[in-house]
Amino acid sequence: MAYDYALVHLKYTIPFAVLLTIILRPLLTRLDLYKTLALITVAFTATLPWDSYLIHHGVWTYPQDAIAGPRLLGVPAEELFFFVIQTYITCMIYILMNKPVLHAQFLTNKDDSSPKCRWIRTLGQVVLATSIAVGAALVEKGGEGTYLGLILVWACSFALLTWTFSGYFLIRLPLTCVATPIILPTIYLWIVDELALGRGTWSIESGTKLGWCLWGSLELEEAVFFLATNALIVFGMVAFDRGMAVLDTFPELFPEAQTNLTPRLLIKAILLDPSKYPLDRVKGIREAVDTLRRKSRSFYLASSVFPGCLRIDLVLLVADDLVDDARDQGEALDWINKLSGYLDLVYTPEGVRPSSTKVVTEYIENNFPKHTRSAFELLPTSLLPKEPLYELLEGFKMDLSFSQTGATQQSPKFPIKDEADLQLYAQRVASTVGELCLWLAFHHSTTRMPKEKEAILVVAARTMGHALQYVNIARDILVDAEMGRVYLPTNWLKEEGLTPEDIVRDPKQPKVETLRERLLSSAFKEYERSRPVMDMLPSELRGPLIVAVESYMEIGRVLREKKGVPSKTKKGRATVPRSRRIWVAWKNLSSQ
Numbered sequence: 001m002a003y004d005y006a007l008v009h010l011k012y013t014i015p016f017a018v019l020l021t022i023i024l025r026p027l028l029t030r031l032d033l034y035k036t037l038a039l040i041t042v043a044f045t046a047t048l049p050w051d052s053y054l055i056h057h058g059v060w061t062y063p064q065d066a067i068a069g070p071r072l073l074g075v076p077a078e079e080l081f082f083f084v085i086q087t088y089i090t091c092m093i094y095i096l097m098n099k100p101v102l103h104a105q106f107l108t109n110k111d112d113s114s115p116k117c118r119w120i121r122t123l124g125q126v127v128l129a130t131s132i133a134v135g136a137a138l139v140e141k142g143g144e145g146t147y148l149g150l151i152l153v154w155a156c157s158f159a160l161l162t163w164t165f166s167g168y169f170l171i172r173l174p175l176t177c178v179a180t181p182i183i184l185p186t187i188y189l190w191i192v193d194e195l196a197l198g199r200g201t202w203s204i205e206s207g208t209k210l211g212w213c214l215w216g217s218l219e220l221e222e223a224v225f226f227l228a229t230n231a232l233i234v235f236g237m238v239a240f241d242r243g244m245a246v247l248d249t250f251p252e253l254f255p256e257a258q259t260n261l262t263p264r265l266l267i268k269a270i271l272l273d274p275s276k277y278p279l280d281r282v283k284g285i286r287e288a289v290d291t292l293r294r295k296s297r298s299f300y301l302a303s304s305v306f307p308g309c310l311r312i313d314l315v316l317l318v319a320d321d322l323v324d325d326a327r328d329q330g331e332a333l334d335w336i337n338k339l340s341g342y343l344d345l346v347y348t349p350e351g352v353r354p355s356s357t358k359v360v361t362e363y364i365e366n367n368f369p370k371h372t373r374s375a376f377e378l379l380p381t382s383l384l385p386k387e388p389l390y391e392l393l394e395g396f397k398m399d400l401s402f403s404q405t406g407a408t409q410q411s412p413k414f415p416i417k418d419e420a421d422l423q424l425y426a427q428r429v430a431s432t433v434g435e436l437c438l439w440l441a442f443h444h445s446t447t448r449m450p451k452e453k454e455a456i457l458v459v460a461a462r463t464m465g466h467a468l469q470y471v472n473i474a475r476d477i478l479v480d481a482e483m484g485r486v487y488l489p490t491n492w493l494k495e496e497g498l499t500p501e502d503i504v505r506d507p508k509q510p511k512v513e514t515l516r517e518r519l520l521s522s523a524f525k526e527y528e529r530s531r532p533v534m535d536m537l538p539s540e541l542r543g544p545l546i547v548a549v550e551s552y553m554e555i556g557r558v559l560r561e562k563k564g565v566p567s568k569t570k571k572g573r574a575t576v577p578r579s580r581r582i583w584v585a586w587k588n589l590s591s592q
Contacts, residue, residue: 005067005078012192013085020092026543026589027099027305035240036091038263039233043087044080047229050154051075051083059147059208086189086226090233094181098237100304103245104312105286106172109274112282113168121167128160146208147221155228162235168274169242170235178238182230189226194218243270248308249285250278258309284374288315291375301581302548305589307540310444313380317436329400336396338367342376343393347386383443388432395428402485414500418491419522422473423466425487430472431465441545447538460533463526464549470523471556474516481507488515520556527553543592547585551576554584 052073054060070077110118135152138145163170170178194216212220246269247257253272257265292300292315299318303311345355345363364376381389401415416422438461442454449457473480473487480487486500493499496511503512527549534546554576576584 003068005076008192008195009078009081009085012188012195013082013089016188017085017089017092020089020096023586024092024096026586026592028095029307031244031307032095035237036088036095038240039091039236040084040087042236043229043233044083046158047083048073048075048080050150051079054147054150059150086185086229087233089188090181090185090230091237093184094177094234094237097180098177098241100301101174101177102285102289102303102311102315103169103173103241104249104282104308105289106169107242107245107249107274107277107279107282108168108172109277109279110168111275112277112279113172117168117171120171121163124163124167125160128156128163131156132160144208144210148210148224151221151225151228155225155232158232159228159235162232162239165270166235166239166242169245170238173238178234181234181237182227186227186230189230190214190218190223193222193226239270240266243267244308246270246272246277248312249281251309252278280374281378284378285312285315287371287374288378292318296552299548299552301578302544302551302585305544305547305585307444307544310440313383313440313444314437316375316378316380317384317440318433332396332400336393336400340390340393341367343386343389346381380440384436384439388435391428392432395425395432398425398428399485402483414486414490416487416489418489422470422487422489426466426469427462430469431462434461434465434468437461437548438545441537441541445538445541447540449538453536456533457536460530463530464534467523467526467530468549468552470519470526471552471559474519474523474559475555477503477512477516478507488519492518516559520560523556524553539592543589546588546592550584550588551581554580 051060052075055074067076067078072080108117113121131152135149135154135156138149139153141149209219209221214220214223243266247254247261247265251258253276254265254269257269289300292303296318300315303314306314342360342363345360348355361377364373368376398415402413416425435458438458442449477488481504484504486493486503488500488503490500492515493503496515498511502509531549534542534549537545558576558580
């Protein structure tokens with residue numbers, strides 16, 4: 001029986017922690033481990049003197065035949081391990097729930113928050129302060145409310161501190177990101193605690209407790225304790241994430257953090273007055289995230305495995321949809337011309353004085369709608385070559401060819417005449433984006449690569465762009481036909497006895513599946529050419545970039561399996577179930 005408490009860990013806490021570790025191992029970054037270790041250190045340091053006080057004042061007791069013997073300040077080794085394992089479990093669940101979330105978009109302050117948000121923050125402060133006062137009164141009174149009072153004073157003091165600094169940010173986070181890592185381990189530990197109390201592994205002295213049980217042997221005080229401590233752990237993780245979001249979102253405020261992240265800088269970011277946040281950047285990130293979620297859920301989910309700064313720049317890069325949302329050809333062409341003017345200002349010719357920030361800002365304000373301006377103001381053009389961006393505009397012009405009225409032989413309404421045109425189109429609209437993403441990855445990587453390796457990887461990225469765009473076209477045959485567009489090469493259609501007009505009239509006819517499979521075969525051929533080259537990437541970039549590619553290629557695999565077509569579609573597009581996308585990410589990260 002001397003190992004009764006140790007058996008609680010062997011049977012309940014350690015297996016749960018191991019399971020979470022196995023699930024999260026491919027997703028865990030060095031920063032995740034640092035955060036967890038820091039929270040464990042804080043929790044251990046904060047809980048040890050409190051628990052020691054309880055034991056020395058007879059609130060807590062441990063039967064000698066239930067513990068192995070070693071103690072620190074009177075606290076059994078098994079209890080010390082509980083501080084560690086509970087914190088670890090809760091941190092792992094928090095990390096799991098928050099992986100898909102870009103925390104930068106939730107940075108806010110009093111002026112940016114709604115009246116409801118400000119009211120909730122104030123209410124939280126009042127409730128926590130009142131709980132501290134009630135707890136102090138119970139401790140002062142002594143007797144049966146002593147243990148509950150000690151819990152309230154100890155836990156709510158820390159909670160009030162973190163809530164005051166991170167309350168606005170915490171309130172804006174998705175509820176599941178905060179509630180799940182509090183509720184799930186709390187319920188699990190309630191069950192474990194009820195079993196332990198029932199066996200007499202530990203006990204609360206009858207003179208210091210109210211004697212109320214939630215069920216079975218689970219004392220009210222124990223239920224409150226586990227709820228409060230898990231909330232403290234989550235609040236601590238939220239504070240860390242807010243600090244990292246500040247460092248990632250506002251590099252101009254902490255330039256040294258980009259090359260040398262230290263605990264001092266993180267604490268400085270956590271303590272930074274939210275009123276000093278440059279919220280225009282935050283609002284731009286929010287708009288970019290909303291746009292990207294609409295355009296590509298696969299890429300948004302895949303982006304969650306990229307480091308914070310790189311993820312923000314990638315989201316800002318691929319989120320623009322001005323041309324896609326144009327009402328007609330004239331408006332779309334106008335946007336293309338304005339985008340070209342924007343690039344002309346940003347990338348001034350060599351020997352010409354660079355355009356000032358003021359000139360670029362004025363151009364953006366005079367030419368683009370308010371809700372899109374931040375995307376251009378925040379686009380990291382200083383990190384990107386200009387050629388792919390100009391080439392991307394040429395791709396947009398190819399899209400407009402489908403809308404031409406009175407098209408001539410030289411400028412047909414269906415410009416994708418053969419496979420060479422298909423490749424040119426993919427090169428302009430997708431290879432360019434792949435190359436730009438890679439340059440951003442190179443910039444944010446801590447590993448510097450030789451120029452010759454970078455050049456090989458850029459070629460591979462452009463080839464992979466062909467593959468991803470072919471998958472995109474194969475998926476969207478129905479959607480494109482409804483817009484009067486057919487990206488399948490006209491000579492392919494001719495071989496099947498079809499014309500582009502036939503596809504527009506009936507995009508669901510059987511021959512379309514033959515053409516879709518041919519396009520997918522081309523896609524996977526390009527994919528197989530470029531995928532091995534990605535193994536040359538530094539380890540910190542390899543996993544995330546492979547996940548981004550594989551998440552999109554999985555759409556092609558779904559199309560080939562005929563799963564989700566047409567029974568599971570979104571606006572006529574085949575979709576990959578979220579669970580499958582998560583599995584693809586996990587599997588590919590595990591193999592790196």
